[in-house]
Amino acid sequence: SAVISQKPSRDICQRGTSLTIQCQVDSQVTMMFWYRQQPGQSLTLIATANQGSEATYESGFVIDKFPISRPNLTFSTLTVSNMSPEDSSIYLCSVETGTNEQFFGPGTRLTVL
Amino acid sequence: AQSVSQHNHHVILSEAASLELGCNYSYGGTVNLFWYVQYPGQHLQLLLKYFSGDPLVKGIKGFEAEFIKSKFSFNLRKPSVQWSDTAEYFCALSRGGNKLTFGTGTQLKVEL
Numbered sequence: 001s002a003v004i005s006q007k008p009s010r011d012i013c014q015r016g017t018s019l020t021i022q023c024q025v026d027s028q029v030t031m032m033f034w035y036r037q038q039p040g041q042s043l044t045l046i047a048t049a050n051q052g053s054e055a056t057y058e059s060g061f062v063i064d065k066f067p068i069s070r071p072n073l074t075f076s077t078l079t080v081s082n083m084s085p086e087d088s089s090i091y092l093c094s095v096e097t098g099t100n101e102q103f104f105g106p107g108t109r110l111t112v113l
Numbered sequence: 114a115q116s117v118s119q120h121n122h123h124v125i126l127s128e129a130a131s132l133e134l135g136c137n138y139s140y141g142g143t144v145n146l147f148w149y150v151q152y153p154g155q156h157l158q159l160l161l162k163y164f165s166g167d168p169l170v171k172g173i174k175g176f177e178a179e180f181i182k183s184k185f186s187f188n189l190r191k192p193s194v195q196w197s198d199t200a201e202y203f204c205a206l207s208r209g210g211n212k213l214t215f216g217t218g219t220q221l222k223v224e225l
Contacts (some may be wrong), residue, residue: 040219042216043203043205048212100145100162100164102151102159105156106156
C-alpha cells in the first residue's frame with residue numbers, strides 16, 4: 001500500500017483565480033493520477049501524471065486548464081486555472097504501486113465562489 | 114468506451130440484513146474489476162478486486178463479490194451488515210491498464 005497526503009485539504013477560492021494542489025506519497029511510485037469528483041457524481045480521471053514528461057490528459061480535460069507537474073516519483077501537483085463555480089469539486093490524487101491497485105489520497109475539497 | 118453502472122443509488126438496511134449491490138459494466142474485452150468504499154470522513158479505500166481466476170472474490174470486512182462474465186456483472190455482497198458498514202460504495206473497472214472507470218456510487222445506510 002501507500003500513504004498519500006494532499007494539501008490543501010479544502011479551500012474556498014474566487015472566480016478567475018488558480019489553485020495548486022499538492023500530492024505527496026510516502027514511497028516511490030511509477031503511476032500517479034488525478035481525479036475529480038463533482039458534487040453528486042462519481043470520480044472522473046483527469047490525467048495521468050508522468051514523471052519527467054508531460055501529463056496524459058483524458059478527453060474533456062486540457063493542460064491549459066489543469067496543468068500538472070511530476071518532478072519526481074513521490075510528488076505531483078495539479079493546478080486548477082482560471083476557476084469558475086463549475087470547478088467546485090473534490091480533487092483526488094491516486095497512485096498505483098505495481099499491483100494494478102490504486103490507492104487514493106484524502107482529497108481536496110474546492111469551492112469556487 | 115467502457116462504462117460502469119450502479120443501479121442502486123441509495124440503500125437503507127437494518128443491521129444483520131443481507132446486502133447485495135449491483136454493478137454492471139460495458140466492455141467486451143478483458144477487465145479488472147474493483148469495489149472501493151468511502152466511510153464518512155475517510156479516504157477512498159479498496160474493498161476487493163478481481164483480475165482473473167476464481168470469479169468469487171473475498172475482500173476485507175466480510176465482503177465478497179462475484180464476477181459473472183456472461184452478465185457483465187460484479188455484484189457486491191455481505192451476508193449480514195453492521196452499522197459500521199454505512200458508507201458509499203463504488204464499483205470500478207480497468208482494461209488491464211491503470212485507468213479506472215468508476216460507477217456513480219451507492220450510498221448505504223445501515224440502521225440499528
